[in-house]
Amino acid sequence: MTEAHTRTYPGIAKKNRFLGFFRLLWKQRTLVALCVLPMTLLFIFSYGPMYGVLIGFKNYLPGFGILSSPWVGFKHLQEFFGNVNCLKIILQTVKVGVFALIFTYPMPIILALSLNEVASKWLKRGVQSISYLPHFISVVVICTMLNEFGSLNGLFNDIRKLFGAQAVNMNEGTRYFMLFYIGSAIWQGAGWGSIIYLSALSNVDTSLYDVANIDGANRFQKIRHVALPAILPTTTMVLILNSGNILSQDFTKILLLQNNTNRTDLDVISTYVYTQGLTMGRFDYATAVNLMVALVSLILVLTTNTIVRAIDPEQSIW
Amino acid sequence: MKKLLTLAVALILALGCMTAFAADGPIAGVDYPDLPDNTLHITVSTALFTPDAQTTRMQKLWKEKMEAYLGIKLDITWQAIAWDDWQGNEQTKLVAGDYADVNSYSAGDYIDSFGAAGKVLDISQYKDYMVYYPEFVAGVLGGWDGISPYVFWDGYDNDVNLAGAQSFAGFAYRFDVLQEYGLEPATTWEEFKDLCAALQDLIDDGTIKASDPEAKVYVMTNCAKGYAFYRGFVGIFHTWDTLYWNGEEFSYGPIEDNFREMLRELHELYEAGYIDPEFQTRDDATSVATTGQVLCIPTLWLGYLNFSYNPNAEEGIEWGLAYLPENEEYGRPWKWGSKITGKNLGTNRTMGIYIDAATEYPEWIVSMIDYQYSPDIYMMLNWGEEGEDWYLGEDGLRHYSDKYMSLPTSERPQALADEGIMSSATCRTGIPFVPQIFSTTAAYGDPDPWWSPERGYYEGYYWYETAINGGPESISPYDRAPLLNLTDEQRTQRSTMISACDKYAKTEGNKFIVGELDINDDAVWAEYVEGVKSQYQGFDELLAIINESADLSSLALYND
Incomplete structure (x- = not known):
């Protein structure tokens, strides 16, 4: 009956749907008004500039503008893949991203769960405040500190000497880079990142803990069966969002930890794009490389979401 | 008779008008556009050096001298940004078209495509409005043909006529x-x-x-x-x-x-x-x-x-x-860095001043910047004022006054910089970059062992x-x-190739020094060479183009 109706009067159905959409918008006009500003910003700063990706396929002559520059197809991507450092840069990007995700993602969760177990409010708030503080230190200051601490006469070598180890120049080469990069990321980010989980934990129905107590659950079992499921949606969402950032690390920190002994080895795609694009003025080449990264990031987000959906459809974003 | 008289009066009036018009600008016989209120209103974007030039005595003198020379008032809005930030964003600002009427510049060949596209003023079209800059251009191999015409390049006056050097010598x-x-x-x-x-x-x-x-x-x-x-x-x-x-x-x-x-x-x-x-x-x-x-x-x-x-x-x-x-x-x-004697723009030109092609009064601006290449301006900004900052010694040479020389050596540069005197090597006065001179380099410092x-x-x-x-x-x-005959685009490509390859060579070169790469292994060396070349697609081709464009006959023009 419905099919026949649709087939017979398709125009009317479409018109009704169209009008219905606007009626809905009018009905929810307050919400729509709230969305106008964010949507405008999104359009201006995220969608508008997409026009610029054209230069990734052009021999961009800055003075002549985007449209007047000649097309070169995939020349810039070919050049990137022809660079001996290409594979090194991609691998370094993935390596830094994956290691950062593995080590920095669980830390705020662990910290939040631990803080949730602290009974003393005074102690809990004190630890929370102290753990947030490093987040407010500039990355420039952090890197200066790391460079100083890692020098032959620096703090880290003083500690090594206490244990009988020889002093080494930790700023040279790539050996200590991961330790510096991830260690400082955890130190800076764990406290701040735990806020979202603490917020989720504060909404847990306390009667669940009462029931667990009656059932004789120990502290670890309560975390496992009450607290963790409560923050699972949040952790899943953060994981999906973080997986999209695997290829876009804290490039400022990497840039500041580079020196003449490791510059080409520590380059990740974002630092490479920055130096090629902004310091060398190769906007076309840098755009092509960055566009490729954006596509890979999109694939990573979609893949993660697909995996999550396969495991638990309720937890996936789409 | 009446007709003849009328004609004579008209002729006199016309000549009078022409004379009055010519007197409007600093260069006789050249047309300058009228300015509202006889004032040139412009914006100047430049790097901020330490101390801020605007607060110094030399900057005030620069303005006074400039206004006296041009015969107009200057109303300059300065957009000064710290050197690192300014230099880091220079190319981006060019691409975005976010530049002032007059802009300091330090990115070498990069500007050429902007000039070719008509975004930046081709100053060679305004030679009539110049007196002093051409003297510096003449010192360059090939003259105007040897330089990019979109920038007033930073110059120097090697007034001691020695091919000395300041670094890595x-x-x-x-x-x-x-x-x-x-x-x-x-x-x-x-x-x-x-x-x-x-x-x-x-x-x-x-x-x-x-x-x-x-x-x-x-x-x-x-x-x-x-x-x-x-x-x-x-x-x-x-x-x-x-x-x-x-x-x-x-x-x-x-x-x-x-x-x-x-x-x-x-x-x-x-x-x-x-x-x-x-x-x-x-x-x-x-x-x-x-x-x-x-x-x-x-x-x-x-x-x-x-x-x-x-x-x-x-x-x-x-x-x-x-x-x-x-x-x-x-x-x-x-x-x-062995300099050529006399006035010159250097062999490796990276810094200078460019003008927005859309500026309203390019004629006045060109004459203004040109005047910075006059001894009136650059000797003053490098040495200061006679009597106050320097005196002529019995040896016939200039000497800095006791105001500076009575200070410990390490404090003299700052004392000079506070007055806006460029020999301090820490400040750039006027519209950067005003030519520097060499006679000041040994004038206030103590000699080295x-x-x-x-x-x-x-x-x-x-x-x-x-x-x-x-x-x-x-x-x-x-x-x-030798002189190179490269197109604007080829010059930009050369600049890109150098930046990309130098960065790679710097890191890999260090690995050879510390032994991370074996310098005695031919295969490792060959891999390194390939690595350098792969930093710029078409490395060998561009190098060949550069060599083909070299005008070897121009080498004969060097006179030292």
Whole structure:
């Protein structure tokens, strides 16, 4: 009956749907008004500039503008893949991203769960405040500190000497880079990142803990069966969002930890794009490389979401 | 008769009008557009140097002189940004079209495509409005054909007519240590290696100690981590750390055999333990140079001695200079930056001033910037005012007044900079970049300790001594390269290629020095060479184009 109706009067159905959409918008006009500003910003700063990706396929002559520059197809991507450092840069990007995700993602969760177990409010708030503080230190200051601490006469070598180890120049080469990069990321980010989980934990129905107590659950079992499921949606969402950032690390920190002994080895795609694009003025080449990264990031987000959906459809974003 | 009289009156009036019009501008017989209120309202975007030029006496004098010369009032809105930020965003601002009427510039060939697209003023079309800049252009090989016409390039007046040099033309040694142990700076590469060994022995047996007995002493280190360490040695091995003219062709230095030979030698020095392990990661060598933790610094701007090392050194420590040691296989070491005598725009033009093509009164602006190339302006900004800042001595030379010379040497640059005097080397007055002169370089600083085999230990100014000790054969071919006939786009490509390849060579070169890559392994070297070339697609093709475009006949125009 419905099919026949649709087939017979398709125009009317479409018109009704169209009008219905606007009626809905009018009905929810307050919400729509709230969305106008964010949507405008999104359009201006995220969608508008997409026009610029054209230069990734052009021999961009800055003075002549985007449209007047000649097309070169995939020349810039070919050049990137022809660079001996290409594979090194991609691998370094993935390596830094994956290691950062593995080590920095669980830390705020662990910290939040631990803080949730602290009974003393005074102690809990004190630890929370102290753990947030490093987040407010500039990355420039952090890197200066790391460079100083890692020098032959620096703090880290003083500690090594206490244990009988020889002093080494930790700023040279790539050996200590991961330790510096991830260690400082955890130190800076764990406290701040735990806020979202603490917020989720504060909404847990306390009667669940009462029931667990009656059932004789120990502290670890309560975390496992009450607290963790409560923050699972949040952790899943953060994981999906973080997986999209695997290829876009804290490039400022990497840039500041580079020196003449490791510059080409520590380059990740974002630092490479920055130096090629902004310091060398190769906007076309840098755009092509960055566009490729954006596509890979999109694939990573979609893949993660697909995996999550396969495991638990309720937890996936789409 | 009436008709004749009317005609004569009309003629007189017309001539009178023309005379009045011509008197409006600084150059007689040239048309200048009328200005509202007889005032030129413009914006100037420039880097902010320390101190801010706007607050200085010289900047006020610059404006007074400029207004008197132009015969108009200047209403300038300055957009000054700290040097690092300004330089870091320069290219982005150009692309975005976010520039002022007049802009300081430091990105070399990059501007050419903007000029070709008509975004930036082609100043060669306004030669009628210039008097002084063409004198500097004439000093460049090929004149107007040898320079990009979109920038008033930073100039200099080599008024002492010496092909001296200011950096990478000498090694700094601890003279107190050498004299105490009967040693001398090296004149040959072999002597240098022997000297390193002798100093290392003195360190190992505990004879030479740092101020802090716990601190380790090394024979040598790098001046600052921004420099590639090998930069101090390339001249000795007759190569260079980037694209350069080697006397026969344009070549990329870091892939030459000479360069490999240099890296091999440096690796041996490193293996022997002579080089500080932090040579590429320490921000600056001043802290170790002034506390006795290092005995030789081969990679440095020679001015560091006078303004950084010796004034801050602990008691008993004295740094001195000697010319680069000679490698017998290559002959007299090349020095970097040997200037051409007289007025010039330099051989490696990167800095200058450009004008927005859409500016309303380019004629006035061109004349204004041109006047900065007059001795009236650049001598004043480099020396200051006669009487107040300098006086003419009985020797017929200019000398800075007691106001500065009574101060300790290390305080003189700041005192000069506070007045906006450019010889301080810390401030740039006027609209940067106003030409610099050389006669001031030795005028307010104390002479450095120097050593040469002929004169032994003595005192001299690095600018003169590098010219005297190096001799004419030390002028590198790079500093006397032939004229290139490249298109705007090719010049931009050359600039891109150099930046990309230099960055790669810097890191990989260090790996050879510390032994992370085996300099003696031909396969590793070949891989490195391929790596350098892969940084820019079409490396070999562009190098061939550059060589084909070289006008060798232009070499005959160099007169020194």
